[in-house]
Amino acid sequence: MRTDSEPTARPVPLARVPLAVVAVCAAIGLAVLCVLFAGETAGTWFDAWLSARLVELGSPWRQLALVVDYTAEPVGGALTLGALVLVCLRLGHRRAAVLAVLGTGGSIACTTVLKPLVGREINGGFLAFPSGHTAAATAMALVVMLVVARRLVPILVVTVxxxxxMAWSQVLLNAHYATDTLGGFCAALAVVPAVAWTMDRVAGASQA
Incomplete structure (x- = not known):
């Protein structure tokens, strides 16, 4: 029997096999990228090609990139995540609010742990792979879409x-290689569904 006012519609479509497949593919992709870029101090030819074109962009694109980047900076990211949590709570999606915190935090933690293990550098020594900014933005978008959508296609379109x-802003600001952002994207796609699945198992066990 339900004892709270949380909507019957579950905010996390854990039973959907396509989302699980996406998460597994993302985890595999992240692992492959980690191996490929381990110890590298330069980007790929694609990174160099894309960066050369984006870095040349001036106003107002750089200012816009800084705004996007701020939403995943420590202060800006906390404000963005806090707003997402408040909206979820306001709408009665308490589990989604928890997922927003744990999924985003887990995605950032994943990139933080992997950076020194991979050791890929940019700008003279800064660890770059995978991008924590891209992981955070992707994770928060994925949580939002898991709340408002029930089909995989719109979930992935908005998340992508x-x-x-965020990837665009990171490359334009020369903070990451494009392939670093791909790693961050894969990290979020792997971590958020895994956290959601774990939450579902814990909730199921507590109701048994």
Missing amino acids: AAGTA
Whole structure:
């Protein structure tokens, strides 16, 4: 029997096999990228080609990139995540609020742990792979879409759009290689569904 006011519609479509497949593929992709870029101090030819074109962009694109980047900076990211949590709570999606915190935090933790293990550098020594900014933006977008959508296609379209926007800002600002952002994107796609699945198992066990 339900004892709270949480909507019957579950905010996390854990039973959907396509989302699980996406998460597994993302985890495999991340592992492959970690191996490929381990110890590298330069980007790929694609990274150099894309960076050369984006870095040349002036106003207002650089200012816009800084705004996008701020939403995943420590202060800006905390404000963005806090707003997402408040909206979820306001709508009665308490599990989604928890997922926003744990999924985003887990994605950032994943990139933080992997950076020294992979050891890929940019700008003279800064660890770059995978991008924590891209992981955070992707994770938050994925949580939002798991709340408002029930089909995989719109979930992925919006999530990819959010991840791409953050990736664009990171490359334009010369903070990451494009392939670093791909790693961050994969990290979020792997971590958020895994956290959601774990939450579902814990909730199921407590109701048994």
